[in-house]
Amino acid sequence: TLTSVDNLATVMQAQGKYDESETMNRRALAGYGKILGPDHPDTLTSVSNLASVLACRGKYNESERANRRALEAREKILGPGHPDTLTSVDNLATVMEAQGKYDESETMNRRALTAYGKILGPDHPDTLTSVSNLASVLACRG
Numbered sequence: 001t002l003t004s005v006d007n008l009a010t011v012m013q014a015q016g017k018y019d020e021s022e023t024m025n026r027r028a029l030a031g032y033g034k035i036l037g038p039d040h041p042d043t044l045t046s047v048s049n050l051a052s053v054l055a056c057r058g059k060y061n062e063s064e065r066a067n068r069r070a071l072e073a074r075e076k077i078l079g080p081g082h083p084d085t086l087t088s089v090d091n092l093a094t095v096m097e098a099q100g101k102y103d104e105s106e107t108m109n110r111r112a113l114t115a116y117g118k119i120l121g122p123d124h125p126d127t128l129t130s131v132s133n134l135a136s137v138l139a140c141r142g
Contacts (some may be wrong), residue, residue, distance in 0.1 A: 002028050002032055002042075002046075005024055005028040006025070006028045006045075006046060006049060008024050009021045009025045009028060012024060013052065013056060018053055018056050021053045022054065025046065025049050025053055026050060028049070029043065029046040029049075029050055032046045038073075041084065044070045044074055044077075047066050047073075048066070048070045048087065048088060048091060050066055051063045051064075051066035051095070052091065054066060055094070055095050060098055060099045063095050064092070064096070064099070067088060067091050067095055070088045071085065071088035071089060071091075071092055080115070081115050083119075083126075086115055086119075086126075089111055089115075090112050090129075090130070092108050093105045093109045093112065093137070094133070102137055102140055102141045105137045106137050109130060109133050109134040110134060112130045112133070113127065113131060113134055
């Protein structure tokens with residue numbers, strides 16, 4: 001049921017129905033937290049999903065907090081090189097860039113790029129996305 005709630009939230013976000021998506025994400029997160037605990041990987045994915053819709057709504061401070069929560073827990077539970085952890089690094093970098101926090105965004109983007117390069121190789125799509133993300137923040141800095 002919670003997976004369906006999460007999926008519906010994702011569809012609503014893609015349709016630009018951010019209020020409904022946020023409500024559904026919060027419902028899924030509460031359910032996962034209650035059933036699986038606050039640090040279960042599915043709960044952390046729900047935290048990340050909520051952070052994404054919060055960023056779409058311009059709630060950057062709240063999105064940053066949620067992204068940091070997901071990142072810190074994933075680092076602890078999954079390790080710094082796990083793909084889900086690196087997704088959290090990317091997500092936090094994006095929110096930092098949106099807030100004009102270019103130094104921190106650059107640091108996070110370089111971290112993701114280095115890890116993806118080592119783990120997946122220089123030509124993997126995730127590595128190349130990291131190259132693009134880093135280029136974006138560097139362009140913003142001028």
